[in-house]
Amino acid sequence: MERRNYRTNVWVDWCPGCGNFGILTGIYRALEELSLDPDRTVIVSGIGCSSKIPHFVYANGVHTLHGRAIPFATGIKLANPELTVIVHGGDGDLLGIGAGHFVALGRRNLDIVVILHNNGVYGLTKGQASPTLPLGVKTKSLVEPNIQNAFNPIMLALAAGYTFVARSYAFDTNHLKNIIKEAVLHKGAAFIDVLQPCVTFNDVYTADFYRKSVYKLEDDKAWDPYVRKPEEAQEKMLRAMEKALQQGEKIPIGRFYVNPFVSTFEERISQRLKAYPGLNPSNSVIEVQGEPVVNQKNFEKIFRDFIIETQTL
Ligand SMILES: Cc1ncc(C[n+]2csc(CCOP(=O)(O)OP(=O)(O)O)c2C)c(N)n1
Ligand code: SF4
Ligand SMILES: [Mg+2]
Structure with a gap:
């Protein structure tokens, strides 16, 4: 199979040490190993540091509006279902202003991959608390500790109906690459929560913190996130939610829930x-x-x- 190159010569202007570099490497490696045609691959983003990614990947790219990457991606995929469509966004973009669209995509189960750059802050606008920063945490650019509760992106994705739900870590590019490849091959809405250190504004959830707390679900041989017959979907979902609630000192990464039995939005439209x-x-x-x-x-x-x-x- 022809090996394709997705790398560009564009200056990647993230801060040195930013976790986004790991995510970019993961996406390059996944696209290269899948050998997808760049002309038939579309990277769609909103606004944020993370959302600059379409400029750095040699494929079709659309850098849209804050929070609106998913509606753009939905239109692209429905207009041409033959395309591989991958959404990248920050935790503010996808889970703050864009939260309604995030839920709608899960309900539709449209065949799109959503990659969340989860850094706990609004990086581009100088470090305000994002929807994934827990209550009471004070990162360096907050004057007072965070006054709002966080919500758990894995729990939200499961509740919304995503049929491939996983988490990875920005600086474990091998793990991330394998998860992205599987998400792209999955038929239906796929969500990857990527833990991403922001070296400039988040001095709490750092690479050092994740190095100590992250563990891999796949290291537990008894862990099976795959729904192998429709009747076991509910039980597998409950187990995935239980794992998703593990936070703090021990953070699981890997596949939480994969259900290939739910019809995709394209299939539902084709029926009508x-x-x-x-x-x-x-x-x-x-x-x-x-x-x-x-x-x-x-x-x-x-x-x-x-x-x-x-x-x-
Ligand atoms: C409609 C609208 N509201 C607000 C903004 C300002 N704004 C730009 S990026 C951003 C948040 C970025 O945070 P996140 O999505 O987490 O991305 P990160 O920079 O952390 O990767 C905000 C509030 C905007 N560009 N458009
Ligand atoms: S502000 Fe944070 S998220 Fe943005 S480029 Fe710098 S380190 Fe990365
Ligand atoms: Mg962010």
Whole structure:
């Protein structure tokens, strides 16, 4: 298989030592080993330090609006289901302003990968507390300890309906690369919570802290996150939630829950619109000589199942 190169010569302007470098390495290695076609791979991000990542990967990239990467990615995937779509965002971006979209993607189970750069702070805007920073924790740019509770991204992803839910650590690029590869191959909404040290603003959850606290779920031979028949989905979900509640001194990384039995959004749409995905919008003519056209034939084929005979009163 042809080995592809996703690396660029662009100056990567994160602070020296930032965990985002580990995540970038993980994504390079995963895409290279999967040998995905860069022309058919799309990296979508919101706004934040983490969201600069589309500029650094040699593939299609869209650097969108704060909190809105998932709606952009949803549109891209629905318009052309043949693309591999990967969303990157910070904890503020995906779980603060973008939390509603994060939940909606889980409910749809659209075949997209979401990679959370979880650093506990709003890095780009100088270190305010993010939704993953626990109550009472005082990082160096907070005047007082954090006044709000954190929420657990793994618990939220499980409750929302993501069918591949995992966590990794930015500086264990081998582990991260393997999880990203599996998430890309999974059919359905995949979520990876990546613990990411921010050397400039988070002096509590540092690389040193994670080196001591992180352990791998896969080291426990009895741990099996895969739903192997639909009847065991609930039991596996409960076990995943129990593991997700482990925080503080011992933080599990690895796969929490993988359920291949839930229909994807693309499959659900195909059931209603028989012509989809073959006649998806990306395969339709939209302009001729610079003029927009409504391709009546395609339009009718796509929507014929929705046409309702109306009666004139
Ligand atoms: C609508 C809107 N509100 C607020 C901002 C300001 N803003 C830019 S990035 C950001 C948060 C970044 O934090 P996070 O998403 O955790 O990313 P990080 O920088 O930590 O990677 C905020 C609040 C904005 N750009 N747009
Ligand atoms: S502010 Fe933090 S998250 Fe942003 S580039 Fe610097 S170390 Fe990384
Ligand atoms: Mg952040």
